[in-house]
Amino acid sequence: MNLLWQGIVNGVLLGGLYALMALGLALVWGVLNIVNLAHGALIMLGGYVCYYLFTGAHIDPFVALPITAAVLFVVGYAIQRRLLNLVIRAPMFNTLLITFGLDVVLTYAAQIAFSADFRTVNPSYAGANFSLLGATVPVVRLLAFVIALALTFGLWLFLTRTPLGRAIRATSQNLVAARLYGVEPRRIYALTFGIGAALAGAAGALYGVVSQLNPYIGTSLTAKSFVIAIIGGLSNPLGVIVGGLVLGLVESMTSLYIGATYTNVASFGILVLVLIVRPTGLLGRTA
């Protein structure tokens, strides 16, 4: 019983972070109709930015998080303007190819720049924890969870309550009408991709605190984000919370009852299941 409770706590905490990881991918997918295969690489980059702010400039990782997000926003905005605008509204295959190429480039650039060594952002309070009804709750994981949910909720507020957020949704729903009503799609696309990258950066900063960084983590993080986006759907950013919690709990339970090496099998088992039960998820928008 205690073990199960601990598993649930672990899964929920992990799920919050997963939600944030997937949030940027789902946003970009829904608005630009691009499945960004380099999304995990952007999370990885965010992790390193935070790592160097912490080890180089001694900035607390939770303070470094907004800086990391800002850096990644600029990176994402530039990638969209210089590269992805070339393939906007191109067939899905072209966008997959180009973002896959981007993923490869970012991963190898990171290997050259940061080496393949494992890194972790280790503030003095990294080991702090408390007990919740018998389960151990690491403070940094709880903080990461709270920040992830706050950012997800913040994005939802931005999209539904601000003129710019409405313009982003309008562009994703009806490009022709958005243009006729004074929206500049190129600006909206660059902004959206920038926000997606900023969210990836924030997720990467948190990931570096609760786990280990190396240049190759991106691929599996992209895949997990993809699973979560499909479970949660693309029409509402809050959907990723559901997807993130499902994946977090399944992974946590799998590692508890079957073995830690099987967590990936479990998460991709879910992907297959979801695609069988609700294949519309793959079309970029839930029906």
Added chain:
Amino acid sequence: MSESLLDVRNLQAGYGEMPVLKDVAFHIGEREIVALVGSNAAGKTTLLRALSGVLSHSGSVRYAGEEIANLPSDAIFARGLVQLPEGRQLFGDMSVHDNLLMGAYRRSDRGNLDADLGEVYRIFPVLGQRKRQLAGSMSGGEQQMCAMARALMARPRLLMIDEMSLGLAPAIVDQLLDVLQSIRSRGVTVLLVEQDVYSALRIADRGYVLEHGHIVREGRARELADDPEVKRAYLGV
């Protein structure tokens, strides 16, 4: 005659290699209601796309004394040249209220929005009752009202409407035509593009007939409506 609000000359546009508008010329005076009619595939929608800047074109488009041909669509919109497109093109998964706010997306006078929202909800009470409903879930007539309200929220100087009456009940068409007459009396100029010649000509001052990418007839609305050629072509008699 004083200078027109819109003066189009030698306009050409098409898709890829296919020319659709071959040499279109017409003008609209300030505060006029002008009907542009023509059968299916005549090029009416293509013309509006070109004027709104979402389709590249050549020729001259003078609007309010300024050449606006091939300006980007957002710059044209910002000058008050607003289109209510064919098929309404609402933001279907957004609420009625959010659709109306999107009409005002480029407006800098945010302080006036609430008053204008109140005004369009007064003109279309049914929209006021459905503020929070998703626009795509409403009936065709309600959607057309929503599209009209969204366009009004942009505070148009020249409102171009594509196939407003298509598929709508006559009572709703009448209501929308009344709205057009009342906004004209407040200084808005209207270009009404219709396949349904008679609903458009009923409230228009003047009209043009577009066929195969050319203007083939023009005149007072009453004269056009009585023109035997027009009758034959559009009434199917």
